[in-house]
Amino acid sequence: MKKRGKVVSFIEDLKNGxxxxxxxxxxxxxxxxxxxxxxxxFITMKSEVPDKLVNGKLAGVPIAVKDNxxxxxxxxxxxxxxxxxxxxxxxATIVKIxxxxxxxxxxxxxxxxxxxxxxxxxxxFGPTLNPINTKLSPGGSSSGSAAAVASGVVDLALGSDTGGxxxxxxxxxxxxxxxxxxxxxxxxxxxxxxxxxDQIGPMSSNASDxxxxxxxxxxxxxxxxxxxxxxxxxxxxxxASKEPDFDLLRKLKLKIPRELLNHPQAEExxxxxxxxxxxxxxxxxxxxxxxSEPILLKVPQVYYVIAFSxxxxxxxxxxxxxxxxxxxxxxxxxxxxxYMMNRSLFGWEVKRRIMLGAFILSKGYYEMYYSLALKxxxxxxxxxxxxxxxxxxxxxxxxxxxxxxxNYDATDLSKLNAIDAPLMIANLGGFPALTVPTGSVSGTPxxxxxxxxxxxxxxxxxxxxxxxxxxx
Amino acid sequence: xxxxxxxxxxxxxxxxxxxxxxxxxxxxxxxxxxxxxxxLGYIDDILSxxxxxxxxxxxxxxxxxxxxxxxxxxxxxxxxxxxxxxEGYVKGPKVFKG
Numbered sequence: 001m002k003k004r005g006k007v008v009s010f011i012e013d014l015k016n017g018x019x020x021x022x023x024x025x026x027x028x029x030x031x032x033x034x035x036x037x038x039x040x041x042f043i044t045m046k047s048e049v050p051d052k053l054v055n056g057k058l059a060g061v062p063i064a065v066k067d068n069x070x071x072x073x074x075x076x077x078x079x080x081x082x083x084x085x086x087x088x089x090x091x092a093t094i095v096k097i098x099x100x101x102x103x104x105x106x107x108x109x110x111x112x113x114x115x116x117x118x119x120x121x122x123x124x125f126g127p128t129l130n131p132i133n134t135k136l137s138p139g140g141s142s143s144g145s146a147a148a149v150a151s152g153v154v155d156l157a158l159g160s161d162t163g164g165x166x167x168x169x170x171x172x173x174x175x176x177x178x179x180x181x182x183x184x185x186x187x188x189x190x191x192x193x194x195x196x197x198d199q200i201g202p203m204s205s206n207a208s209d210x211x212x213x214x215x216x217x218x219x220x221x222x223x224x225x226x227x228x229x230x231x232x233x234x235x236x237x238x239x240a241s242k243e244p245d246f247d248l249l250r251k252l253k254l255k256i257p258r259e260l261l262n263h264p265q266a267e268e269x270x271x272x273x274x275x276x277x278x279x280x281x282x283x284x285x286x287x288x289x290x291x292s293e294p295i296l297l298k299v300p301q302v303y304y305v306i307a308f309s310x311x312x313x314x315x316x317x318x319x320x321x322x323x324x325x326x327x328x329x330x331x332x333x334x335x336x337x338x339y340m341m342n343r344s345l346f347g348w349e350v351k352r353r354i355m356l357g358a359f360i361l362s363k364g365y366y367e368m369y370y371s372l373a374l375k376x377x378x379x380x381x382x383x384x385x386x387x388x389x390x391x392x393x394x395x396x397x398x399x400x401x402x403x404x405x406x407n408y409d410a411t412d413l414s415k416l417n418a419i420d421a422p423l424m425i426a427n428l429g430g431f432p433a434l435t436v437p438t439g440s441v442s443g444t445p446x447x448x449x450x451x452x453x454x455x456x457x458x459x460x461x462x463x464x465x466x467x468x469x470x471x472x
Numbered sequence: 473x474x475x476x477x478x479x480x481x482x483x484x485x486x487x488x489x490x491x492x493x494x495x496x497x498x499x500x501x502x503x504x505x506x507x508x509x510x511x512l513g514y515i516d517d518i519l520s521x522x523x524x525x526x527x528x529x530x531x532x533x534x535x536x537x538x539x540x541x542x543x544x545x546x547x548x549x550x551x552x553x554x555x556x557x558x559e560g561y562v563k564g565p566k567v568f569k570g
Contacts, residue, residue: 089550182531196531223542226532301517312492319493321564323554330556330565338565340495348503351494355504356511358491359484369515375523411507413514430531 003468005208006155007061008240014059021060025049025104028062031153032106039129041147043067044075045107057216059102064148064157067108068115069200070189071095074105078191079113079123082324082345092189093221094158094200101216109144109157113347114315115165115193117141118419119404122349127406130173132445136403139169142203146173149205156213157203162194163303164423166201167435167449171398174437174445176210176464177203181454182430183228186221194310197303197427207436207464212240214457235458244465250285252463253392254278254450257422258292265418266400273446274397277438277471284470289392293383295376300420302380303428305360305373312357315350318343381429388431388453393460396422398435398447426451434460438471476509476516484508 013019026049036042044067053060065071068078070088072095077083091099098105112122120143121127128143130136131151138147142159146169149157159166161179170177178201185200192198202217204210215236221227256278261271282288320326320342328341346354360369387394400418410416426433433451440446448467452460485504489496496504555562 086554089553090547222537225534225537228532295521298517298521301515302521304511305515305518316493321555322552322562328565330563334566334569335564336493336569337495339493340489343493344495344497346494348500351492351496351500352504352507352511354492354494355488356508358488359508362487362491368519371528372518372521372523374528375526376518376521378526378529379521379523381529411510413510 003206003208005206005212005240007058007209008212010061011057011059021053022049024060025062025106028106028154031151032148035131035151035153038134039131039147039151040110040126041128041144041151041153042107043077043079043110043125043144046105050104053104054099054102056101058098061103061156062106062154063098063103064107064109064145064154065095065105066111066142066145066157066159068111068160068191069095069158070191071105071108074108076108076191077125078115079111079125080346080350081124082318082342084124084325086323090189093186093223094217095189097217097219106154109142109148111144112141112349114191114311114350115141115160115162116311116349116353117410118164118168118416119406119408119410120144120169121406121410122347124347129406130403132173132443133403135405137172137406137408139172139399139403141165142169145203146170146175146177149173149175149203152205155205155209158200159203160190160198160200161427162197162199163307163420163427166203167423167433168399168419170203170435171447171449172403172445174440174447175203175205176207176437177201177435178210178214178457178460179426179433180214180218180457181432183226184218184230184432184455184457186219186224186227188221188223192314194307195314196310197307207461207468208240210464211236211461214461215240218457231455232458236461239458239461239465244469245462246284246466248462248466249281252281252286253390254281254286254288254395255291255387255392256288256395257296258290259294259296260396260400260422263297263400263418263421265415267402269441270397270400270402270446273438273441274448277448278395280470291387295380295383296425297417297421298376299380299424299428300417302373302376303420303424305369306377308353308357309360309370310357312354312361315346315354377428380425384425384429384431384451385453393463394425394451396449398449402444422449430454432457432460434464436464436467438467476512480505480508
């Protein structure tokens with residue numbers, strides 16, 4: 001049986017007058033009010049169905065939006081006390097697109113504070129729990145968006161991915177997630193963490209709806225100077241509605257980085273399951289080649305040097321003068337002490353990253369760390385491009401390790417290296433990357449990640465449809 | 473004592489707190505001292521990378537826009553809606569100390 005997208009089907013039914021236009025949103029709000037008290041999915045949640053629905057490609061479709069994307073009139077906190085009561089006066093371009101197309105934003109989802117974290121546990125509003133097992137982390141930083149989809153509240157959510165923040169939670173909750181090519185989706189109105197890597201992307205319960213949402217949100221935005229025109233025309237929307245293209249498998253070339261599969265922290269069952277799926281794809285015609293790139297194990301270290309540095313600059317704007325929470329009295333403080341007191345509202349992970357960034361960018365360390373990391377980034381990008389230039393995709397497990405406990409001590413850097421290394425390649429190079437669920441082992445979801453050359457989302461999303469049909 | 477541990481002293485923590493304009497509690501200072509050693513130990517892995525004469529590249533060249541307003545003037549005013557306003561001005565803390 002061919003799988004159909006739930007959103008795609010709803011929109012078709014709506015056109016044919018075969019469904020109540022309010023039914024989808026009503027159900028989502030009901031589910032949200034039932035699941036949120038258990039899972040802590042939302043920071044701000046809507047409770048009422050809108051009086052009027054807008055006609056468009058997403059008319060009456062409920063969607064959850066990560067709380068680092070600004071929404072006019074709707075509180076946007078970045079999961080931080082410093083923005084605890086911040087109500088934006090404008091909307092991100094992507095929010096305007098969703099609203100123009102009739103989508104109904106039912107709430108702003110929980111996340112790691114300022115998207116800094118891999119477990120969803122650095123939120124000032126408490127952690128989101130994994131719908132599959134509430135003792136486990138759902139992965140971060142788009143923890144609430146993943147939980148909203150995985151728990152069945154919505155079929156569509158927006159996340160952001162600076163170092164795997166869409167794909168890790170997708171892998172750990174068993175849903176689909178796409179980190180688009182850098183520049184494919186407008187970042188205007190996305191609160192920056194590390195802006196040379198930040199990218200908004202779709203998360204969904206199924207491949208068709210993932211493609212459908214991406215076809216709508218991927219467009220050029222003059223307000224984002226890094227935005228680009230995409231090359232696909234209607235191709236992505238067609239992928240959403242057409243049958244899976246199994247011929248793709250006969251043309252598929254997969255490259256598998258040996259160092260990642262042999263990572264000392266990788267779990268045995270994850271690797272075995274990965275090879276089983278690769279073997280199935282191979283039997284269907286895919287060409288598979290192992291590659292060796294030792295530098296990939298140092299991808300997270302390169303990433304962190306750049307991310308800390310950019311964070312220390314991007315988060316300098318939060319001073320409590322123009323907006324944001326204030327704990328210092330204006331009359332009693334000079335500029336510096338006012339600034340320093342208000343900024344003590346950042347959570348520990350954010351403070352730590354800003355201060356490490358300040359260290360890296362300071363005299364004596366700038367060349368040693370920052371310039372070196374930028375050059376290493378260029379080397380990594382070039383090496384990956386050389387592997388992808390023959391039309392190949394890089395394939396890895398969606399995560400080398402199982403979901404970690406919600407109370408996991410995140411100071412164990414070797415495990416975090418195993419989580420980060422496969423995912424951060426795409427952020428350093430600006431490449432698109434897709435995580436698809438492939439089933440489960442003893443109740444734990446398994447998944448695969450595919451990284452393609454820039455602007456290869458059409459290929460990745462076609463593959464997602466095929467994989468969905470084969471493995472779920 | 474490693475080089476990193478020698479580098480991380482009270483003076484450095486004070487400097488980072490100042491550069492970042494983040495007031496730290498006593499407990500946070502101690503915590504940062506420990507964690508900075510651990511994290512620098514981790515990112516030091518990149519120091520052994522041979523990057524040769526690699527040029528620094530950017531993912532996007534970016535675009536320069538015309539030197540004309542792209543936002544409505546109202547939007548600018550609205551953005552200041554959450555500042556402390558007095559007689560039509562945004563009120564900030566004193567710039568001069570003392």
